[in-house]
Amino acid sequence: MGEPAIAAEGLRKSYGGTAALDGLDLEVPAGTVHGLLGPNGSGKTTTVRVLTTLARPDGGRARVAGHDVVREAARVRSRIGLVGQHAAVDEVLGGRQNLVMFGRLYHLGAREARRRADELLERFRLGDAADRPAGTYSGGMRRRLDLAASMILAPPVLFLDEPTTGLDPRSRAEVWDAVRALAGGGTTVLLTTQYLDEADRLATAISVIGRGRVIAEGTPERLKSELGGDRVDVVVRDAADLPRAAEIVARVAGTEADTDPDALRAGARVADRAGALTAAVRELDAAGVAVADIGLRRPTLDEVFLHLTDEAREEPAQKTQKTQEVRA
Amino acid sequence: MTIAPMTTPPMTSADPIPPAGGIRWAAADCWTMTRRALAHWARKPGEVAVGLLFPVMVVLMMGYLFGGQMDVPGGGDYREFIMPGMFALTMAFGIETTFTAVASDAAKGVTDRFRSMPMASSAVVAGRGAADMLHSVAALAVMIVCGLAIGWRWHEGAGRALAAFGLLLLLRFALLWMGVYLGLVAKGPESVAAVQILVWPIGFLSSAMIAPSTMPGWLGAIAEWNPMSATVTACRDLFGGPGAAAGGSWAAENAALMAVVWPLLIVAVFLPLSVRRYRALSR
Numbered sequence: 001m002g003e004p005a006i007a008a009e010g011l012r013k014s015y016g017g018t019a020a021l022d023g024l025d026l027e028v029p030a031g032t033v034h035g036l037l038g039p040n041g042s043g044k045t046t047t048v049r050v051l052t053t054l055a056r057p058d059g060g061r062a063r064v065a066g067h068d069v070v071r072e073a074a075r076v077r078s079r080i081g082l083v084g085q086h087a088a089v090d091e092v093l094g095g096r097q098n099l100v101m102f103g104r105l106y107h108l109g110a111r112e113a114r115r116r117a118d119e120l121l122e123r124f125r126l127g128d129a130a131d132r133p134a135g136t137y138s139g140g141m142r143r144r145l146d147l148a149a150s151m152i153l154a155p156p157v158l159f160l161d162e163p164t165t166g167l168d169p170r171s172r173a174e175v176w177d178a179v180r181a182l183a184g185g186g187t188t189v190l191l192t193t194q195y196l197d198e199a200d201r202l203a204t205a206i207s208v209i210g211r212g213r214v215i216a217e218g219t220p221e222r223l224k225s226e227l228g229g230d231r232v233d234v235v236v237r238d239a240a241d242l243p244r245a246a247e248i249v250a251r252v253a254g255t256e257a258d259t260d261p262d263a264l265r266a267g268a269r270v271a272d273r274a275g276a277l278t279a280a281v282r283e284l285d286a287a288g289v290a291v292a293d294i295g296l297r298r299p300t301l302d303e304v305f306l307h308l309t310d311e312a313r314e315e316p317a318q319k320t321q322k323t324q325e326v327r328a
Numbered sequence: 329m330t331i332a333p334m335t336t337p338p339m340t341s342a343d344p345i346p347p348a349g350g351i352r353w354a355a356a357d358c359w360t361m362t363r364r365a366l367a368h369w370a371r372k373p374g375e376v377a378v379g380l381l382f383p384v385m386v387v388l389m390m391g392y393l394f395g396g397q398m399d400v401p402g403g404g405d406y407r408e409f410i411m412p413g414m415f416a417l418t419m420a421f422g423i424e425t426t427f428t429a430v431a432s433d434a435a436k437g438v439t440d441r442f443r444s445m446p447m448a449s450s451a452v453v454a455g456r457g458a459a460d461m462l463h464s465v466a467a468l469a470v471m472i473v474c475g476l477a478i479g480w481r482w483h484e485g486a487g488r489a490l491a492a493f494g495l496l497l498l499l500r501f502a503l504l505w506m507g508v509y510l511g512l513v514a515k516g517p518e519s520v521a522a523v524q525i526l527v528w529p530i531g532f533l534s535s536a537m538i539a540p541s542t543m544p545g546w547l548g549a550i551a552e553w554n555p556m557s558a559t560v561t562a563c564r565d566l567f568g569g570p571g572a573a574a575g576g577s578w579a580a581e582n583a584a585l586m587a588v589v590w591p592l593l594i595v596a597v598f599l600p601l602s603v604r605r606y607r608a609l610s611r
Contacts, residue, residue, distance in 0.1 A: 052444045078446035086437035092368045104360040105447040107353060133371060
């Protein structure tokens with residue numbers, strides 16, 4: 001497919017003088033799941049609101065499913081589904097009533113709306129609860145009903161704004177399943193989340209945003225390796241050995257080490273994985289440091305995320321450079 | 329626990345469905361929204377019944393508990409005197425229904441979902457309004473039956489009585505827009521308590537239950553200029569019941585005129601405010 005499902009260029013949006021979006025660029029190829037990661041207030045929700053025509057950008061352009069979100073808002077609306085932070089369903093009505101109502105509002109005929117509702121209830125395993133008020137559903141069920149409602153027209157592009165926030169692990173797994181099923185059918189999904197493991201599991205590509213712009217982009221793997229690099233971590237038996245261990249780790253890694261006194265751990269990023277590990281083992285042994293555990297590991301997305309967002313906070317001037325580096 | 333993959337139609341530039349716009353879709357969407365409210369009543373018949381019977385309780389309380397103490401200026405039965413007031417108060421209670429529905433949809437993200445759909449945006453409010461008007465017609469019917477049961481009558485013919493009911497529904501229509509606006513401004517449906525607290529003093533600081541001529545002068549003047557009073561006094565006149573000719577100020581003398589002007593004025597203020605507020609949701 002030629003045109004990307006979502007293409008945003010230099011989106012700007014301010015609320016009362018504060019920039020929520022500060023020149024955000026985003027491109028999501030059709031048929032992929034794209035994760036939008038960022039802390040609270042970084043502009044994730046504003047991005048979704050602009051792309052789903054709920055908010056008008058102050059500057060920049062965005063096309064969704066081939067149509068401009070400002071000039072062709074009505075066309076965009078008939079090609080997208082939105083699952084917002086609240087499960088936006090009528091809690092008094094039953095699941096079936098909800099889906100039929102939304103179907104009618106999508107201008108399906110009465111019979112077609114009922115048929116589609118039954119089909120979606122079946123698919124999202126809500127058939128048994130179809131006639132119970134949605135207010136009596138569990139969090140996961142309500143979310144699934146919410147997803148079903150956003151899928152009535154089988155839209156080519158689906159927006160999920162923190163779809164699993166506040167859900168228990170079982171419900172989260174159910175929602176993930178549903179999202180994978182949708183993506184498997186060819187739907188393009190833009191997913192915002194604060195949970196890095198969620199993005200890691202679902203997304204083919206991730207954009208990390210901070211202060212209203214993209215500060216890093218790439219596949220989860222690439223983000224982890226390019227921004228984090230591998231680490232050597234040493235856990236000592238005796239807290240008194242920790243400074244010495246940190247010193248050795250820093251020397252073999254050739255960078256600064258960070259220590260976690262509670263976990264009795266010293267670690268540093270390394271370039272030469274195996275060489276650094278063997279050197280560390282040898283020197284620790286020679287120095288007589290009792291080692292409880294030593295190992296190489298990739299950084300978690302959480303570490304990448306904290307690293308990036310700290311950087312965005314501390315060095316606003318350098319963040320553009322960082323973005324380019326990652327993209328290159 | 330697997331969910332079957334769903335097939336998605338390819339992105340095409342042709343519209344899969346007619347986009348929003350056009351009076352036909354606006355009307356269809358409005359009807360869908362109205363039916364949504366009707367389905368709510370079907371789901372919660374108890375709540376609806378309590379809502380409809382609450383004004384009846386107020387009538388019985390005012391009419392039988394306080395009624396013995398009350399003198400109607402110009403003479404007449406107090407119970408018959410308060411019925412037009414209770415009709416108007418019932419219309420005023422309706423603002424709580426509107427407020428709660430609008431505020432809870434906005435708070436739960438349902439309004440955002442509607443706004444992200446290719447439906448007519450006017451239908452969200454119009455459907456709500458149609459449902460609320462139906463609700464108020466039902467509430468008025470219950471009150472009429474209640475009034476007839478305790479001895480209230482219209483003395484000037486069915487035509488003038490219908491005109492009075494028309495004025496009452498016009499007042500409700502005006503308050504609808506006030507309710508929509510307040511609902512959109514409010515943080516959530518919980519603030520309905522604030523609205524409830526306001527409805528009572530505004531409702532009672534009028535000619536609904538007590539003749540303003542019996543109030544301290546300045547308070548009576550405020551009461552006579554209260555939009556509720558205009559409707560109530562005009563209705564008393566149209567029904568030919570007691571207390572109709574108890575006027576004093578210009579507002580009381582021209583109640584029939586003011587019973588039309590006030591609601592139109594309220595609509596003129598709150599309809600544009602509501603539309604602006606609704607649009608401002610996309611800021």
